[in-house]
Amino acid sequence: MVITPDSKDWTWVLTRPCPDCGFEAATTTPAMAASALPELLPRWHAVLRRQYAAERPDGHTWSVLEYACHVRDVFGLFDQRLHLMLESDDPEFANWDQDQACLDEDYGSSDPAAVSAALLEAGAEIAASFAAVSQDQWSRTGRRSDGKVFTIRTFSGYFMHDIVHHLHDVDG
Secondary structure (H helix, E strand, O other), X not given: OOOOOOOOOHHHHHOOXXXXXXXXXXXXXXXXXXXXXXXXHHHHHHHHOOOOOOOOOOOOOOOHHHHHHHHHHHHHHHHHHHHHHHHOXXXXXXXXOHHHHHHHOOHHHOOHHHHHHHHHHHHHHHHHHHHOOOHHHOOOEEEOOOOOXXXXXXXXXXXXXXXXXXXXXXXX
16 A cells, blocks of 8 residues: 655744654754764664564554664665765755655565664764764755755754654654
8 A cells, every 4th residue: 555645844843843742853953963863773673673563554654664764764864965064065955755765665575673773773873973063063054955954953953853753653
């Protein structure tokens, strides 16, 4: 079954707390992302060990496994974008269709143990990347093709909201 693509613009989380997961992206810094992310990784490992991790709970929601694959890929994508922001002046990010990635990579048929290992590794990499960002770099910018501009600081909050929100999705 095909999930209806999420077409919402989630950048509103940069200005107010998320009513679903409670995360406040506006208070996040790259240093906070670097220190908080390693504490969240074991929770992803735990949800992937669930007996029914590959089963969708209903016809419009990804399985725990699909969410974990998405988060693994978000780690890699955001790490690339963070490095672009550090190495280039105001880069434009290439489009990424998360729903198409789920289909193309067949997230639902992935091996949960392999996904867990890859997710933990990619999470450690982006945490290290955020840890290496100096405070004088927080104002460097990058933008999506739709014109939304991020500083490294707002980018870290947007990133962390995605990770925390998806943990809420699989735990809630």
